[in-house]
Amino acid sequence: MMSILETRGLNKHFGGLHVTADVNLVLEEGELHCLIGPNGAGKSTLFRLILGEHVPSSGAIFYAGHDITALKSFQRIRRGMSVKFQVPGIFKSLSARQNLEISLQHHLERGSLEAEVDRLIDFLHLRDVREQLAGNLSHGQKQWLEIGMAISLKPKLLLLDEPTAGMSPTETFATGEIVQTLNADGVTILAVEHDMSFVRQVARRVTVLHLGRIFAQGTIEEIVADERVAAIYLGHANA
Amino acid sequence: MTRRFPFIRLLEGPQTLGRGPLFWSIAGAVLVAAMVYPLMTDGYTVGNTVYFFTWAFMALGLCLVWGYGGSLSFGQTAFFGLSGYTYGILTLNFGAAYGFTLIALIASLVCTAVFAAVLGYFLYFGRISGVFLGIVTLSVTLVFERFMAQTAGPEWHIGVARLNGFNGMSGMPPLTLPWFGRAIALFPDIGLYYFVLILLVLSYLGLRILVNSKFGNVLVAIRENPERAEMLGYDVRKYQLVAFVIGAVLAGLSGGLYTAWGQYITPSSMSITAAALPIVWVAVGGRGDLTATLIGTLAVLAAFQALTIYGSQYALVVMGLLLVLTVLIAPEGLIVTFARFVGRMRRGPKEPA
Numbered sequence: 001m002m003s004i005l006e007t008r009g010l011n012k013h014f015g016g017l018h019v020t021a022d023v024n025l026v027l028e029e030g031e032l033h034c035l036i037g038p039n040g041a042g043k044s045t046l047f048r049l050i051l052g053e054h055v056p057s058s059g060a061i062f063y064a065g066h067d068i069t070a071l072k073s074f075q076r077i078r079r080g081m082s083v084k085f086q087v088p089g090i091f092k093s094l095s096a097r098q099n100l101e102i103s104l105q106h107h108l109e110r111g112s113l114e115a116e117v118d119r120l121i122d123f124l125h126l127r128d129v130r131e132q133l134a135g136n137l138s139h140g141q142k143q144w145l146e147i148g149m150a151i152s153l154k155p156k157l158l159l160l161d162e163p164t165a166g167m168s169p170t171e172t173f174a175t176g177e178i179v180q181t182l183n184a185d186g187v188t189i190l191a192v193e194h195d196m197s198f199v200r201q202v203a204r205r206v207t208v209l210h211l212g213r214i215f216a217q218g219t220i221e222e223i224v225a226d227e228r229v230a231a232i233y234l235g236h237a238n239a
Numbered sequence: 240m241t242r243r244f245p246f247i248r249l250l251e252g253p254q255t256l257g258r259g260p261l262f263w264s265i266a267g268a269v270l271v272a273a274m275v276y277p278l279m280t281d282g283y284t285v286g287n288t289v290y291f292f293t294w295a296f297m298a299l300g301l302c303l304v305w306g307y308g309g310s311l312s313f314g315q316t317a318f319f320g321l322s323g324y325t326y327g328i329l330t331l332n333f334g335a336a337y338g339f340t341l342i343a344l345i346a347s348l349v350c351t352a353v354f355a356a357v358l359g360y361f362l363y364f365g366r367i368s369g370v371f372l373g374i375v376t377l378s379v380t381l382v383f384e385r386f387m388a389q390t391a392g393p394e395w396h397i398g399v400a401r402l403n404g405f406n407g408m409s410g411m412p413p414l415t416l417p418w419f420g421r422a423i424a425l426f427p428d429i430g431l432y433y434f435v436l437i438l439l440v441l442s443y444l445g446l447r448i449l450v451n452s453k454f455g456n457v458l459v460a461i462r463e464n465p466e467r468a469e470m471l472g473y474d475v476r477k478y479q480l481v482a483f484v485i486g487a488v489l490a491g492l493s494g495g496l497y498t499a500w501g502q503y504i505t506p507s508s509m510s511i512t513a514a515a516l517p518i519v520w521v522a523v524g525g526r527g528d529l530t531a532t533l534i535g536t537l538a539v540l541a542a543f544q545a546l547t548i549y550g551s552q553y554a555l556v557v558m559g560l561l562l563v564l565t566v567l568i569a570p571e572g573l574i575v576t577f578a579r580f581v582g583r584m585r586r587g588p589k590e591p592a
Contacts (some may be wrong), residue, residue: 003492018251051470053466056569072474073469073470074469074470074472074474074475076470077470077471077472078472082470083470085466085467085470089464089466089467089470090461090463090464090467091460091463091464091467092463092464093463094459094463095253098253099454102456102457102460102468102471103459103471105453105456106453106471106472131528148468149467149471150470153471153472194276
């Protein structure tokens with residue numbers, strides 16, 4: 001298997017603040033990888049570096065073997081990356097259906113576009129609210145809608161930033177199933193998540209970030225058993 | 240017909256209010272009334288209506304850039320002035336022979352488009368957005384105004400065209416259409432009226448098609464959430480730049496037509512007052528919709544002119560008040576809010592979801 005994403009010696013400083021410190025993260029194709037860590041560990045910054053929203057202070061990012069460090073965000077998306085943001089990034093004053101149409105329109109013609117919109121609407125349990133304004137959907141539905149927009153691009157690598165934030169346990173479980181289905185279809189997934197029940201449900205490999213560095217890496221069982229990881233969550237360890 | 244010309248289907252769509260036979264019947268009736276109108280009134284009123292029409296292009300352009308694209312530009316009057324002055328300089332130098340005025344008008348628009356493309360490139364590719372975009376575009380407008388206002392001396396001339404400082408340029412020839420044999424002068428008012436009316440209808444319909452097209456969808460998506468739009472693989476900057484240039488060309492069309500209509504242009508057309516007025520027209524009707532903008536602009540212009548009888552400062556205060564009230568009571572615009580209300584009444588009470 002080849003790696004789909006690889007960061008090499010990635011660093012990001014904000015003034016004196018060293019938010020991402022020498023991160024070497026390798027994602028194999030087909031993986032379902034969770035990124036966890038206490039608040040301020042640098043998870044979101046790492047995401048933004050991978051997406052091209054931040055420029056790294058040093059280091060490089062490789063996607064499917066190509067150096068993409070200099071590419072703009074939209075160029076990375078066109079190469080097969082996709083993202084679902086933490087705060088649902090949807091088009092509030094457009095209907096759920098229109099949101100998906102806009103996501104799909106640059107690679108589908110009108111006939112197949114409608115069929116694909118319908119398929120996504122069903123997949124994401126949005127049948128009853130397809131004509132409602134996205135801004136009026138429930139929080140969970142907004143999250144699903146944005147997952148739909150992200151996967152409509154048929155990505156090879158999907159980045160999920162806290163996909164279950166603010167969801168009820170039932171919704172969280174349903175989201176876990178959606179994510180697992182996608183992964184089974186061959187999409188590589190990197191998810192930042194706080195909800196450990198979600199991580200246990202879906203993740204095969206887990207990376208723990210702490211103070212901008214990779215603190216631990218392993219299977220979910222190994223990470224849960226790691227006392228040092230428990231300690232940083234409780235605030236006992238400092239390095 | 241829609242099969243052979245697929246773009247006709249885009250005349251109605253999610254980005255525009257008004258659809259179906261009723262809407263288009265009313266629109267058709269309004270157009271017929273507008274065609275017959277000059278035959279039933281005096282020359283002064285027709286000329287005055289042309290004056291209102293000329294401003295509508297600038298408003299429609301701002302509606303595209305601001306209402307649909309989400310970037311509040313104060314630069315519309317800069318493009319208005321640039322185009323107006325270009326028309327004046329070209330026609331004063333080369334006269335009106337063989338429909339040259341029409342070429343001068345087109346050249347003014349090209350000039351405006353090039354300037355807007357350069358300015359817009361630095362704005363959007365420099366990722367300047369929100370309030371800063373407004374500040375930069377307003378600054379450009381005021382620099383233009385200040386610069387033109389100090390060109391009173393005889394050394395400021397381009398060819399035979401004196402720029403004339405604050406008094407502005409005047410005496411340029413009216414628009415002419417090249418025709419077999421001899422050019423048709425669109426002056427006095429009735430010829431110009433039909434010419435501007437046709438341009439206005441074409442601009443309105445063209446913009447409706449544009450905003451309901453894929454391009455328009457993406458533009459609205461950028462307004463709603465630029466980060467998400469970029470993360471769907473769209474080069475947000477390009478879409479914004481194209482909208483900005485189209486908006487500028489429409490403002491330029493206003494400037495060129497205004498100059499040809501009144502045969503003068505002064506720096507005060509780019510003053511801070513002038514720059515603020517298009518914002519009022521577009522906001523009051525409803526910046527999110529072309530039809531609302533068009534109706535709102537013409538209504539506000541007519542009301543403004545009626546009020547200036549009592550003094551222009553007084554009329555400006557009323558305009559300011561109108562803007563404040565709109566923002567407080569119906570932030571989407573009076574006409575858009577009203578249209579949504581009527582739409583809800585016609586559909587009846589909403590079923591529970």
